[in-house]
Amino acid sequence: MVFLRARHDGGTPLGCDPADLAEVEAVVRDSGTSFGKGMQILPPDRRYGMYAVYAFCRLVDDVADDDGTPQDKCQRLDAWRERIGRLYAGEAQDALDRVLLATIRTFGLRQEDFNAVIDGMEMDARGxxxxxxxxxxxxxxxxxxxxxxxxxxxxxxxxxxxxxxxxxxxxxxxxxxxxxxxxxxxxxxxxxxxxxxxxxxxxxxxxxxxxxxxxxxxxxxxxxxxxxxxxxxxxxxxxxxxxxxxxxxxxxxxxxxxxxxxxxxxxxxxxxxxxxxxxxxxxxxxxxxxxxx
Structure with a gap:
C-alpha cells in the first residue's frame, strides 16, 4: 500500500489525485530498480515529477525491448509521440497522463526532449x-x-x-x-x-x-x-x-x-x-x- 504525505499547504504532490500518484509510483516500484529510493531526497512535487518522467522512459523503453516486429514497435512508439502531443495540447486520458501533464506544467518540460527519448528508443526498435x-x-x-x-x-x-x-x-x-x-x-x-x-x-x-x-x-x-x-x-x-x-x-x-x-x-x-x-x-x-x- 502506498501512503502519500500531503504538502505543507494541505494539497497532494503536484495537485494530483492520490490514486493517480500511487499508480505512477507503482510503475517505478515494479521496475525493480533503486531509482525510487534515490529520489527520496527530493521534496514531494519534484519526487513525483521524477516518478512520472521515469515511468514514461520505462514504458517507451519496454516497447523497444519487447518481442514484436520493428514495424509494430515503431507504430507503438508513434502512438507515444501522439500521446505526448496530446499532453501539450492539454489532453490527459489516464493516471500517467495526468501526472505527466502536471509535471510538464509545473516544471516547464519541453516537448522536444520527450520526443528525443522516443526517437532514441526507435533506434533500438528498428533493429x-x-x-x-x-x-x-x-x-x-x-x-x-x-x-x-x-x-x-x-x-x-x-x-x-x-x-x-x-x-x-x-x-x-x-x-x-x-x-x-x-x-x-x-x-x-x-x-x-x-x-x-x-x-x-x-x-x-x-x-x-x-x-x-x-x-x-x-x-x-x-x-x-x-x-x-x-x-x-x-x-x-x-x-x-x-x-x-x-x-x-x-x-x-x-x-x-x-x-x-x-x-x-x-x-x-x-x-x-x-x-x-x-x-x-x-x-x-x-x-x-x-x-x-
Missing part, C-alpha cells in the same frame, strides 16, 4: 544497433540519456543553460558507462553499441559475439572510459554554475556511475561477461559523500 559510426553513437547517447537529463534537471529545479550542459555531459557519461559494462549482455540481444571506427582501429570484429572475445576490446574500452571521464569532469564543472540544491540528485548519479566506471576499468574488458556492480553499502557511502560535497 539491433550493431557497431554504429561515431555520429550515430553520440546521437544515440544524446537521445536515450542526455534528453532524459534535460527533462530531469528541470524537475530537480534548474532550467538554466548550465543545467542543460550538465544533462549533455552527464547523460553521455552515464550512457557510455552503461555500454561499457553491458557489452556481453547487449551481445546476447544481438546488439553492439561500440563505435565502428574504434572497433576497426583495434581489429575488433564488427559483430556482437566477435567483439566480446576480441583482444582489442580492452583498448576500445579504455578509450571510451577516457571519454566518459571527460564528460564526468565537464558535468561537474557545469554543476558548479547551477543551483547547488537542485543538482543534488545529479551529483549522486555522477558519483555512483563514476565509481562503477572505475570498477570496470580495474576489471578490464577481457571477461565482459563478468558484469561490474557496487554493493549497497558502497552506493550509500558514495551518495552520502556526494550530498555533502
Amino acid at each position: 539491433p544497433i550493431v557497431a554504429p559510426d561515431e555520429a550515430t553513437f553520440d546521437l544515440y547517447c544524446d537521445r536515450v540519456a542526455s534528453a532524459v537529463g534535460r527533462l530531469s534537471v528541470r524537475v530537480f529545479g534548474d532550467s538554466s543553460a548550465a543545467a542543460d550542459r550538465v544533462a549533455f555531459h552527464l547523460g553521455r557519461a552515464l550512457q557510455i558507462t552503461n555500454i561499457l559494462r553491458d557489452v556481453a549482455e547487449d551481445a546476447q540481444r544481438g546488439r553492439l553499441y561500440l563505435p565502428a571506427e574504434l572497433l576497426a582501429r583495434f581489429d575488433v570484429p564488427l559483430t556482437p559475439q566477435g567483439a566480446c572475445h576480441a583482444e582489442g576490446l580492452e583498448s576500445v574500452g579504455r578509450i571510451l572510459a577516457g571519454r566518459a571521464h571527460d564528460h564526468f569532469r565537464a558535468a561537474a564543472a557545469a554543476m558548479r554554475q547551477c543551483d547547488r540544491r537542485a543538482m543534488r540528485p545529479a551529483r549522486v548519479m555522477g558519483a555512483t556511475y563514476a565509481a562503477i566506471l572505475a570498477a570496470q576499468e580495474r576489471q578490464g574488458w577481457r571477461h565482459p561477461e563478468c558484469r561490474v556492480s557496487l554493493s549497497r553499502p558502497r552506493k550509500l557511502l558514495i551518495a552520502a559523500r556526494a550530498l555533502v560535497s
Whole structure:
C-alpha cells in the first residue's frame, strides 16, 4: 500500500489525485530498480515529477525491448509521440497522463526532449544497433540519456543553460558507462553499441559475439572510459554554475556511475561477461559523500 504525505499547504504532490500518484509510483516500484529510493531526497512535487518522467522512459523503453516486429514497435512508439502531443495540447486520458501533464506544467518540460527519448528508443526498435559510426553513437547517447537529463534537471529545479550542459555531459557519461559494462549482455540481444571506427582501429570484429572475445576490446574500452571521464569532469564543472540544491540528485548519479566506471576499468574488458556492480553499502557511502560535497 502506498501512503502519500500531503504538502505543507494541505494539497497532494503536484495537485494530483492520490490514486493517480500511487499508480505512477507503482510503475517505478515494479521496475525493480533503486531509482525510487534515490529520489527520496527530493521534496514531494519534484519526487513525483521524477516518478512520472521515469515511468514514461520505462514504458517507451519496454516497447523497444519487447518481442514484436520493428514495424509494430515503431507504430507503438508513434502512438507515444501522439500521446505526448496530446499532453501539450492539454489532453490527459489516464493516471500517467495526468501526472505527466502536471509535471510538464509545473516544471516547464519541453516537448522536444520527450520526443528525443522516443526517437532514441526507435533506434533500438528498428533493429539491433550493431557497431554504429561515431555520429550515430553520440546521437544515440544524446537521445536515450542526455534528453532524459534535460527533462530531469528541470524537475530537480534548474532550467538554466548550465543545467542543460550538465544533462549533455552527464547523460553521455552515464550512457557510455552503461555500454561499457553491458557489452556481453547487449551481445546476447544481438546488439553492439561500440563505435565502428574504434572497433576497426583495434581489429575488433564488427559483430556482437566477435567483439566480446576480441583482444582489442580492452583498448576500445579504455578509450571510451577516457571519454566518459571527460564528460564526468565537464558535468561537474557545469554543476558548479547551477543551483547547488537542485543538482543534488545529479551529483549522486555522477558519483555512483563514476565509481562503477572505475570498477570496470580495474576489471578490464577481457571477461565482459563478468558484469561490474557496487554493493549497497558502497552506493550509500558514495551518495552520502556526494550530498555533502
